Amino acid sequence: MEFPLERAHLPSTGSALFETVAALDAADPLARYRERFFLPDGITYLDGNSLGALPRATPARVQAVMQEEWGTGLIRSWNSADWIGAPQRVGGKIARIVGAQPHEVVVADSTSVNLSKLIMAVLAAAPHRTTVLSEPGNFPTDLYMVETALATVGGGRRLQLAEREQLVQQITDDTALVLLTHVHYKTADVYDMQALTAAAHAKGALVLWDLSHSVGAVPLALNTCNADLAVGCGYKFLNGGPGAPAFLFVAERHHQTLVSPLGGWMGHARPFAFVDAYEPAPGIARFLCGTPPILSLAALESGVDIHLEVDMQVVSRKAQALAALFMELVSARCGAYGVSLVGPPSGAPRGSHVSFRHPEGYAIMQALIARGVIGDFRAPDIMRFGLTPLYLRFADVVQAVNTLEDVLRTESWRASEFQVRQAVT
Numbered sequence: 001m002e003f004p005l006e007r008a009h010l011p012s013t014g015s016a017l018f019e020t021v022a023a024l025d026a027a028d029p030l031a032r033y034r035e036r037f038f039l040p041d042g043i044t045y046l047d048g049n050s051l052g053a054l055p056r057a058t059p060a061r062v063q064a065v066m067q068e069e070w071g072t073g074l075i076r077s078w079n080s081a082d083w084i085g086a087p088q089r090v091g092g093k094i095a096r097i098v099g100a101q102p103h104e105v106v107v108a109d110s111t112s113v114n115l116s117k118l119i120m121a122v123l124a125a126a127p128h129r130t131t132v133l134s135e136p137g138n139f140p141t142d143l144y145m146v147e148t149a150l151a152t153v154g155g156g157r158r159l160q161l162a163e164r165e166q167l168v169q170q171i172t173d174d175t176a177l178v179l180l181t182h183v184h185y186k187t188a189d190v191y192d193m194q195a196l197t198a199a200a201h202a203k204g205a206l207v208l209w210d211l212s213h214s215v216g217a218v219p220l221a222l223n224t225c226n227a228d229l230a231v232g233c234g235y236k237f238l239n240g241g242p243g244a245p246a247f248l249f250v251a252e253r254h255h256q257t258l259v260s261p262l263g264g265w266m267g268h269a270r271p272f273a274f275v276d277a278y279e280p281a282p283g284i285a286r287f288l289c290g291t292p293p294i295l296s297l298a299a300l301e302s303g304v305d306i307h308l309e310v311d312m313q314v315v316s317r318k319a320q321a322l323a324a325l326f327m328e329l330v331s332a333r334c335g336a337y338g339v340s341l342v343g344p345p346s347g348a349p350r351g352s353h354v355s356f357r358h359p360e361g362y363a364i365m366q367a368l369i370a371r372g373v374i375g376d377f378r379a380p381d382i383m384r385f386g387l388t389p390l391y392l393r394f395a396d397v398v399q400a401v402n403t404l405e406d407v408l409r410t411e412s413w414r415a416s417e418f419q420v421r422q423a424v425t
């Protein structure tokens, strides 16, 4: 075990804590990955679950694609630099991270658009099933995409919401699709993918997993879990850059039966035959729509490549250890100020972020950011901290808790500049 953290023996302050944390950082098998990322001086970055840090290799790679492939290669680069194959090539790399076959994953569009494509494809393939099942408090875009798909092609079918404890009982012969976010974006609660998928299959329903807070954060084994469909983000734990394209997974057994509602030419069986009639590509490529964003794909590939070097089990164990340290220290030192943990308790399965509730969470987060500790805020009262094992040290967690305690003790969050809500929180 690389990250021994005996909770009973964890000192919460002082030089004993300093020594414990120094030992954890010294023994960290992932420590050398930190230098692969650009991290500004004086910043403790706890928001890699919302926008992953910039890999140091990325600017040169994007520059090369611009200068050599675009500048010099021009249109020839669609073939000579295999731009045309980039969605499948990068998809094949992501497949290794999510436990799928390379031809089951493709990079395309945004997570929202991919959700819509797969929801509509399932609705079309299961015309006699009347509901899409999800949970209240799922990520908003997931619910909005179901609502708007149903309003467009639902024909009277409806969205049903059930709390996670009741979800399995609510899956019936009427359920077309169960749509769930594998790691919850606020609480970091995690579903048992294998058990839930089996329960849905027992009723003949398909499951669509949103992996936005899972990919690059927790070990995934889509094929072992017999998963049907999945989508996920490129700009969070995969470090693909702001607005990086997303990916989608369709299990091979569904390739012939599911058809994209957005039959763009890039998803055609023969895009360059320029025929009038739509004919979906035989495999995963049918879920492509328009021309792929090559510059963004280059940045995404650079982020994905780092993840191919590491063992996700080790990444996940470090994430759990970082989270355990963070939760222990906050509960010992900040609990008295009204900060309480949201989501799984220490030791329980969880994603790679930790959230705390406080009625003044927004202002407290702004005060933290002003002091170089960057997390984010999710309405109405959640302070969220992403723990990214590839570039965070145990010492960063201590630094964050020291700052949080100081902000709470001095009530520096009361300053008027921290009360103003910005457009992005």
Ligand SMILES: *Cc1c(COP(=O)(O)O)cnc(C)c1O
Pocket (backbone or CB within 6 Å): 110, 111, 112, 113, 139, 141, 142, 181, 185, 210, 212, 213, 233, 246
């Ligand atoms: C971040 C996130 C998204 C983002 O979707 P976009 O289309 O990229 O804006 C979707 N689902 C979940 C669960 C997310 O956390």
